[in-house]
Amino acid sequence: MHDESQILGYQPGNSFIYQLNATTKLVFMLLVSIACMITYDTRFLIAICVLSIFLFKEAKIKWSQISFIVKLIVAFMILNLIFVFIFQPSYGESIYYSKSILIHAGYFTLTLQEVFYLFNLFLKYVCSIPIVLLFLLTTNPSQFAASLNKIGISYKISYAVSLALRYIPDIQNSYWDISAAQQARGIELSKKASLGKRIKGTLNIIMPLIFSSLERIDAISTAMQLRRFGSKKKRTWYVTQSFKKEDYLVMIAAVILVLIVIVLWQLNHGRFYNPFI
């Protein structure tokens, strides 16, 4: 199938991480990414980077499973860093209250502080990626929905998420079927066609896709209504797992990481770690 490998999804396996409870993994992922979102402390970010690479090695995931995504992210990151630099090359100085010039170039004068800031921004973006990828690759979608419900999100929303994950492959197949049908009728969708033609051609795929999906929504919701979905305040999940000792340990580790970020905030008097003063 077209590009199918380019969407990440659950891939069965049996290393340590697969045996953890989905709720544990979700809590760990959320807490670590929040911690990385808050702090700009270089030492912490590097530590998380090392940790996530280590976890990746532990899970025995092959490079080929993730190489395309890593390339995509790196390309995006570089573009983003260039933009941040172009728009305000002096931003680093104003954060770190000092200025040591590396290259003189008028407006684009490059300072050590700016390089350090960009480096931190880069770390911030990349450090949690391996953990999120691990979560996606090692968590069964139904367990994911159950774990969302367990951390306090209403079961209707959790169920909607699990429906979404369940229907992504189906809708992807319909998309390519409709696309093939439209191309057989002579609609050009490749880069050769002009912009207007491509938009029109793509619309010819989107319209039937959306309208057939609206019918699907009616059918599914009728079926769920007949099974009395939503009539009770709670529901149980077929795939719920119980917590084990390892799960508690992993969750405690995540909480400790968040606490470290709070302590670092106090030590640094803010979110930035400043080695220049």
Added chain:
Amino acid sequence: MKNTGLSVKNVVAIGIGSAIYVILARFTSIPTPIPNTNIELVFPFLALFAAIYGAKVGFIVGFIGHALSDFIMYGQTWWSWVLATAILGWIIGLAAKQLDLKNGIFGLKQTIIFNIVQIIANIIAWVVVAPIGDIIIYSEPANKVFVQGISATLSNGLTIMIVGTLLLKAYADTKIKKGSLRKED
């Protein structure tokens, strides 16, 4: 069912809507001659969904759809932009009652209402919510995120204006008009 908020139909609409969002975000982003600007056909879709199912569904589809598609494509998500997409769906959804698509009416008046609302929604989402989120969460320089926001407003506003209006019109045409049936004499 009323006391718990979402109806069964809304739950399903959120699920399927988010799935369509992910697929459209992944496959229907068309590059333009202007560098780094894509025509995202996913936003007209979100506008249609919000206009059919209302503000709550618009918000949640925007949120789940954008977060999932970011996670699945990049293994990372930009929460400020996720929230902005959700707000876009929410504001357009607020106009759902005025638009009355389910009765098959989408004339000049509704077209104007829809476009005014969607432009306001775009401005709030991309020029207010997303840049402020970027500044708070990622401390990026202010002028960079605002320029990004303005260019997103222009491209998404224009896309929704052209493609979104078409989609809404097409949807309204599939519905039976109110009062189109007459009692036989």
